[in-house]
Amino acid sequence: MPEPRRIGIGLVGTGFLAATRARCYGALAGRAAIVAVAARTPARTAEFARRWDIPRAIDFESLLADPTVEMVDLCVPNALHRPLCEAAAAAGKHVVCTKPLSAYVGQDLATGHGDAEVASRDRRAMAALATAEAQSMVDAARSFGVQLMYGENWLYAPSIRRAAELLERADSTILDLRGGEAHSGSHSPYSRSWRHTGGGALLRLGSHPIGAMLHLKAAEGRRRRGTPIRPVAVVADVADPQRSIEPSRTAYVARGFVDVESHGTTLIEFDDGSRGNAWGSDTMLGGMESRLDIQASNLRLTCNLSPNDMLRSYAPDVAVLADTYLMEKVSTTAGWNSAIPDEDFCSGQLAMCADFVAALAEGRPAIADGELGLEVVKVVYASYVAAAEGRRVRLSEISSW
Numbered sequence: 001m002p003e004p005r006r007i008g009i010g011l012v013g014t015g016f017l018a019a020t021r022a023r024c025y026g027a028l029a030g031r032a033a034i035v036a037v038a039a040r041t042p043a044r045t046a047e048f049a050r051r052w053d054i055p056r057a058i059d060f061e062s063l064l065a066d067p068t069v070e071m072v073d074l075c076v077p078n079a080l081h082r083p084l085c086e087a088a089a090a091a092g093k094h095v096v097c098t099k100p101l102s103a104y105v106g107q108d109l110a111t112g113h114g115d116a117e118v119a120s121r122d123r124r125a126m127a128a129l130a131t132a133e134a135q136s137m138v139d140a141a142r143s144f145g146v147q148l149m150y151g152e153n154w155l156y157a158p159s160i161r162r163a164a165e166l167l168e169r170a171d172s173t174i175l176d177l178r179g180g181e182a183h184s185g186s187h188s189p190y191s192r193s194w195r196h197t198g199g200g201a202l203l204r205l206g207s208h209p210i211g212a213m214l215h216l217k218a219a220e221g222r223r224r225r226g227t228p229i230r231p232v233a234v235v236a237d238v239a240d241p242q243r244s245i246e247p248s249r250t251a252y253v254a255r256g257f258v259d260v261e262s263h264g265t266t267l268i269e270f271d272d273g274s275r276g277n278a279w280g281s282d283t284m285l286g287g288m289e290s291r292l293d294i295q296a297s298n299l300r301l302t303c304n305l306s307p308n309d310m311l312r313s314y315a316p317d318v319a320v321l322a323d324t325y326l327m328e329k330v331s332t333t334a335g336w337n338s339a340i341p342d343e344d345f346c347s348g349q350l351a352m353c354a355d356f357v358a359a360l361a362e363g364r365p366a367i368a369d370g371e372l373g374l375e376v377v378k379v380v381y382a383s384y385v386a387a388a389e390g391r392r393v394r395l396s397e398i399s400s401w
């Protein structure tokens with residue numbers, strides 16, 4: 001067997017997601033290597049390069065000019081996804097872009113706008129702009145002949161991959177999907193305002209179950225009728241329930257959301273009449289919960305990405321495990337816990353990175369592509385319109401806004 005080609009990666013960003021990527025590509029030694037990292041702050045970039053043994057800490061322009069960089073992985077705030085993706089594609093680099101592919105953060109407003117101007121923008125205008133940006137990213141990749149891969153780890157989680165296999169084997173018709181991602185709230189101050197993130201929990205967390213649902217229904221459609229089953233309409237609700245907590249009372253969930261929801265739910269109608277109920281929420285204690293329930297004609301499946309029962313721990317006192325990391329967002333090591341042995345495996349992050357580099361080495365499309373990212377953006381922003389206008393919104397309406 002010939003050795004697989006090693007893919008040179010240019011990582012952009014040095015924050016939370018970039019560290020996940022550094023771990024995962026690092027585990028693919030021989031098949032992938034991060035050859036350069038670029039971010040905004042030179043000192044932090046240099047420190048990240050040292051920490052992860054990356055040969056070069058450079059700026060974004062130099063990263064694009066580097067002939068050893070074949071694929072650029074964007075781990076930067078949402079507002080930068082489109083410009084950096086299009087610049088990378090124009091430089092002939094394949095691109096990985098995390099969720100959400102695009103977001104409305106006031107791009108069409110005069111400079112100097114504040115939170116209020118962005119958050120009060122008409123939801124239809126937001127949907128039209130965010131969708132146009134995601135479409136433009138997909139088009140740019142196509143016109144420059146590079147792949148746009150969508151960094152949606154849920155598609156690659158072992159529980160969801162196995163569920164997809166079983167659905168195929170049983171030739172199931174999926175009737176109803178229910179799933180969400182929830183925790184006690186992002187600690188990033190940027191997550192609190194529309195101007196910085198382009199939406200709240202539905203965008204930030206709900207993108208994951210929405211992506212998985214669209215993927216599973218598309219696969220079912222290809223198998224059963226030769227074309228993907230697509231989302232056609234949504235009804236939705238968004239809220240900030242934390243506002244009901246009196247300021248003087250202790251709370252263990254994040255507070256202080258400026259103008260975005262800390263809880264969002266959308267009900268997706270697919271073109272075959274089936275439904276997907278997805279949520280994202282910053283209201284849940286007990287660590288990060290990422291689950292997908294699948295009710296099909298001849299099968300019922302529950303995917304537990306997190307927490308799961310691979311390993312349960314019980315510590316009678318918080319001092320026993322002190323500062324030990326057990327799982328994402330869990331606030332105490334005392335009592336019963338899900339001490340997940342390998343989060344990068346269970347969350348799908350590792351298998352996702354493996355698919356991206358294998359896709360390039362083998363000259364085939366990755367499982368998660370830009371088209372899926374575009375469709376997720378449509379569903380999320382149509383949901384914001386549906387919630388604001390209190391009605392069912394068809395995705396086909398977006399093109400006329």
Ligand SMILES: NC(=O)c1ccc[n+]([C@@H]2O[C@H](COP(=O)([O-])OP(=O)(O)OC[C@H]3O[C@@H](n4cnc5c(N)ncnc54)[C@H](OP(=O)(O)O)[C@@H]3O)[C@@H](O)[C@H]2O)c1
Pocket residue numbers: 012013014015016017018038039040041042044045060075076077078080098099100151152153188204
């Ligand atoms: N499971 C998932 O798929 C998942 C999980 C978490 C986040 N995300 C996504 O990942 C993205 C980043 O989130 P994060 O949590 O990693 O954020 P973060 O920790 O705040 O890191 C953001 C990084 O972007 C860099 N950056 C900011 N402006 C830049 C610029 N103009 N040019 C180059 N780099 C710039 C920052 O560099 P400096 O530090 O130098 O300012 C920082 O390293 C978001 O889109 C988020 O939605 C996805």
